Amino acid sequence: MEKKPIPAERDTSPKRIRNFSIIAHIDHGKSTLADRLLERTGAVSRSKMTEQMLDSMDLERERGITIKAHAVRLDYRAEDGSDYILNLIDTPGHVDFSYEVSRSLASCEGALLLVDAAQGLQAQSFANAYLAIDNNLEIIPVINKIDLPSADPERVREQIENALPLKGSEILLTSAKEGTGINEIIEAIVARIPPPSGRDENPLKALIFDSWFDNYRGVVVLVRVFDGIVRPGMKIRLMGSGKELDVAEVGYFRPKISPAEALSSGEVGYVIAGIKTITDTKVGDTITNAARPASEPCPGYKEVKPMVFCGLYPTETGQFEALKDAVEKLRLNDSSFSYEPETSLALGFGFRCGFLGLLHMDIIRERLEREFRLSLICTPPTVTYKVTGHKGDVSLIHNPNLLSGKTISVEEPYVRAVIFVPQTFVGPVLDLCQQKRGAQTEFNFISADRIMLAYELPLGEILWDFFDKLKSVTKGYASLDYEFIGWREGDVVRLDILLNGEPVDALSLIVHRDKAYHKGRQVVDKLREVIPRQLFEVVIQAAIGGKVIARQSVKAMRKDVIAKCYGGDITRKRKLLEKQREGKKRMKQVGRIDIPQEAFLAALSTEG
């Protein structure tokens, strides 16, 4: 046991508190470093440690990313002999969750910028480091994995110096895996990151940087207290929503939940207030004392808007109620996911769901299928379009079928994308961005062989396969980060897909006019591959405004496998037929045509 005894009463004055996050690219070792910090400060003994303590959901572990932020309180006796409270605020690692990252960073006075010694600085860490610098955070650059044979800390040092306003001399070296350099990091957190500056006497002001639904406790909110004190029994007000609640419990995660008498200025911890739904406790909102409210909320509160939409339908029509139940439950746990009921001629009753991005969409869909045992059809994802009608009326549409020919203009969402790429691969990346209708705004060398590019691109273009393409043309050496910058007019059309002459609304797409023919042919070809042969021929057509631009057909089946009869084993025969029936049940029957789930995502897996 390495665990040090924790004094019963600790000094919680701000000068003894350090609040920090870790900014890192996926696989650059954030979880491993977090584990080491927990272990070195005695929060978790080595023998008790499960791999990567902070990631709790199975899905997160499988994908190697952190979806929900967490905070853990570490007690540390520094070399100066004083005891400190170190609050590690974990951040999600994907561009889909950038608002949550921004609120986590806003809760800290400092951040570790963790960079892999072999991979070098990546776009997302760069973007997040800038976000931290803009928030006046103290950055401690740390180069990790120095034990790797391919490690090149000097080159990474050069990249950090060139790309960010940081000094090479500030950089620490570590191998979180081997546990080297950990003490130096903890000492640097104490020495370099400023203590919080709030005052207990001021009215309460606490920033919500994460919240989730717990089946037993209701909503658990993670906060950073900037001013004042929050304690059980207090009536609090959420300054954004105006909602008032009674605090039932406050405390910390160390990493086990441990209730406390109060959270005072500068502290990080949880608040439980009998909240039933997470929509009342949005990330970015400010908690204040209802009896003595703060004059201003914490800056930066905004409602996160879903960027990507798709229809989710049960494969079996009888499952609609089960799906309704499931989306309602998931929404309790994820306020950035939205849903509204919709009807499709082809698919029946379902929901139009909004997500922060494609990864977020995949996660939700997987959770619905895994945790609620649903079989779902997912229509091709689309971005939101801003449509101006003839009467000057403006609407936002999330479903391609709502785009008609009668519009004055259609605007599509644009993003600013930052790409880090080794010089060797820059040519193909420029081609790719060109192909995706991108406009270059920056081209900078951050080291002799590494370039930072910035592009303005339509979000709809990078939604499909941009990241996969980027990975393949750069052999995985490029990284990407992007942010929404606004709406721009685009010449887009709706591409309809017809099966045996009947339009299948769930397969419609919005595409740029110049690419429509190409896309139409590709989708039709792809559908021909994925739609199995059936008793009847299936004709697949792509059309724009009623004009057919591409056609393919799936020939009728000629013969099934005619297996030998196995004596009197009728049960086996029945089971074989049932298996075949089950296989069909996983497909959606539209008219007389069985369409497999993957057909609805055919648009995603096409080129261009």
Place this chain on the structure above:
Amino acid sequence: MACSLYIHIPFCLRKCAYCDFLSVPFDKGISVRYVKALIKEIVLRAEDLNASGGPSPLRTIYIGGGTPTLLSNESLKEIFKTIRECFGFSAGAEITIEANPGTLDGSKMEAIVLAGVNRLSLGVQSLDDAELAALGRIHTGDDASRAAALVKESGIENLSLDLIYGIPGQRLKGWRNTLKRALGLKPRHISAYELTPEPGTPLYESLRTGSLRLPGEDEVSDMFYLAVDELESAGLLHYEISNYAYPGYECRHNLNYWRRGEYIGAGAGAHSFIGERRIKNTEDVFNYIELLSSGSLPFDELEEVRKEEAVKEFIFLGLRTGEGIDTRLLKGNASGLINASRALIEGGFMELRGDCLRLTKRGTALYSSVIVELFRAIGLD
């Protein structure tokens, strides 16, 4: 009333590359113990029927395998003696034995005939030696021809040949040859099965690793239709998906399965259907021997067929046959079935003649898809 008996003999000299049916390597000692257990089971099964009116004389008996002709003449004689004593044969009973062309000789034939067998199903599979090798068979095409002649000479004129198409390396032309040569052997019945690679078999592995390749889907489809054409024009009736016979030579034992008649199955892994109950015997040969030596019945799985399943079975079994199903037998479900069939009738997959519903030639080729579609249309899930 169960008037059909199936006997399983689970021994083979060598397992064929495509076979996942129950068989173990032949061992003389084990086979003797097995036959002893089998005889015990026949006795027990007959006694078991006493509660429900006692055993009735059998109209069909089918000795399948494995390779039943691996048994000694003595064993065959004993088995038949037991059956005769416990059940008795009705007049004109159909008594079939399966035989591998590689295990048949004059003395075996003599024993078979003496035992009372009057129908022999010869596992020819192919008459092309390269195809036989791909299947892992122990005999050549000439062996099969000689065996067929031997059967005819022995006085069993009801000869059936098993053939397989869709073999790796097989072409349409080769299949035509096999069909023609098979007809030349003067069978009364031919079964033509499509080769189906079952997981766990050497064939499946060879296909998976790519060392063997099946003919293309369209070519296999052509082979099916070729068999229908060749055999029908030779005068055989396509009376069941995979079975063809000259009029009057349809296999009554198998027809009983398709008509949901009752049957008793004895031997390891054998299936029975008695009183809306499907029973499966233990597949483990040693367990089988052990259970019977302690006087227990060797049942492993018992399934009561529920009403809805019985309707399903009636439909999917009946539609295998050329005669189809008599919808009147479905009583309340008849109109539902006929309505559900409309689209399939229009599509040319089924036809309704009076009250009889059956598959067309095209529908037969697409048997399982048509059944699945039909079940969906009826709402039988």
